Amino acid sequence: MGGSAIGGDLLKALAERTFHLPIHVVRNEEVPSYVNDKTLALIVSYSGNTEETLHAFETAVQKKHAKPILFSTGGILKEKALAHRLPYLEIPGGLMPRAALPYTFIPLIFALNKSVGFPDQTEAIHESIIILKGLREEISKASKNHDAHRLAKALRDKIPMIYSGTPAFAPAARRWKCQMNENAKQPAAFGVFPEATHNDIVGYTHPLPVHKSLGCIILRDVDESAKVKQRLEFTKKAMEKAGSQVHEVFSKGKSFLSRLLFLCYYGDFVSLFLAEEKDVDPVGIQVIDELKAELSGANR
Numbered sequence: 174m175g176g177s178a179i180g181g182d183l184l185k186a187l188a189e190r191t192f193h194l195p196i197h198v199v200r201n202e203e204v205p206s207y208v209n210d211k212t213l214a215l216i217v218s219y220s221g222n223t224e225e226t227l228h229a230f231e232t233a234v235q236k237k238h239a240k241p242i243l244f245s246t247g248g249i250l251k252e253k254a255l256a257h258r259l260p261y262l263e264i265p266g267g268l269m270p271r272a273a274l275p276y277t278f279i280p281l282i283f284a285l286n287k288s289v290g291f292p293d294q295t296e297a298i299h300e301s302i303i304i305l306k307g308l309r310e311e312i313s314k315a316s317k318n319h320d321a322h323r324l325a326k327a328l329r330d331k332i333p334m335i336y337s338g339t340p341a342f343a344p345a346a347r348r349w350k351c352q353m354n355e356n357a358k359q360p361a362a363f364g365v366f367p368e369a370t371h372n373d374i375v376g377y378t379h380p381l382p383v384h385k386s387l388g389c390i391i392l393r394d395v396d397e398s399a400k401v402k403q404r405l406e407f408t409k410k411a412m413e414k415a416g417s418q419v420h421e422v423f424s425k426g427k428s429f430l431s432r433l434l435f436l437c438y439y440g441d442f443v444s445l446f447l448a449e450e451k452d453v454d455p456v457g458i459q460v461i462d463e464l465k466a467e468l469s470g471a472n473r
Contacts, residue, residue: 176270180278182344202228219270221248297428325446331388349440356444
């Protein structure tokens with residue numbers, strides 16, 4: 174759930190390019206009916222206490238006998254791993270789940286590599302580290318003159334509509350959406366091309382006042398085909414004609430992993446800069462805490 178699920182999305186996107194087995198990301202307490210004793214279940218909860226994740230664990234592992242590997246900073250999930258002698262990796266604590274993405278993603282790659290032969294990603298991981306450090310230093314040196322700052326400023330009074338230029342980068346678009354929600358306290362939505370050209374694009378064909386309140390961000394790849402470029406350029410013109418702002422962020426890196434993580438990291442910065450522009454606390458998620466408290470009371 175939430176920040177702990179994004180790692181699964183990234184893993185799925187990577188697997189679709191490199192692996193022969195399918196990966197399904199479960200974002201609720203109900204597991205798919207096809208889960209059985211031949212299923213490998215990666216159970217991820219940063220806190221180890223996420224209600225939906227614990228319920229899914231009970232169903233997948235204890236009822237359907239799926240083979241599990243558990244990941245958390247501790248909590249009930251660790252207790253269950255120790256009690257049932259299950260494979261468990263304790264990851265570093267003290268962070269917000271959304272800020273712990275490296276710990277809820279990279280270990281999954283190594284777990285799959287050791288257990289089912291997932292292709293080695295060491296070289297791509299090393300490149301990603303260089304790319305992300307480079308972005309961080311670039312933004313630090315440029316201060317408020319960096320494009321990420323300018324984008325946040327442009328989105329100050331807009332509703333971000335984040336689009337992935339290709340399905341492969343859909344997790345990055347989702348990550349942007351979630352970071353806008355939690356860090357910037359901002360409503361946001363995300364879509365994916367080419368699917369967006371079969372529905373979303375029609376929403377920009379009849380200009381309305383609401384279109385002026387939209388800030389469209391298209392996440393693009395440095396390795397786009399001519400057809401993808403044509404599709405995105407056409408849609409960009411339709412959005413602008415309707416009165417919406419359109420911004421583009423291009424990936425960086427040679428490996429697919431580094432390009433995917435670059436787009437995620439860029440969005441993290443934009444969401445924090447947007448929080449600064451709006452003068453809101455990017456850390457607090459009081460409404461989620463209130464919901465959990467209310468649900469806890471209902472359970473009793």
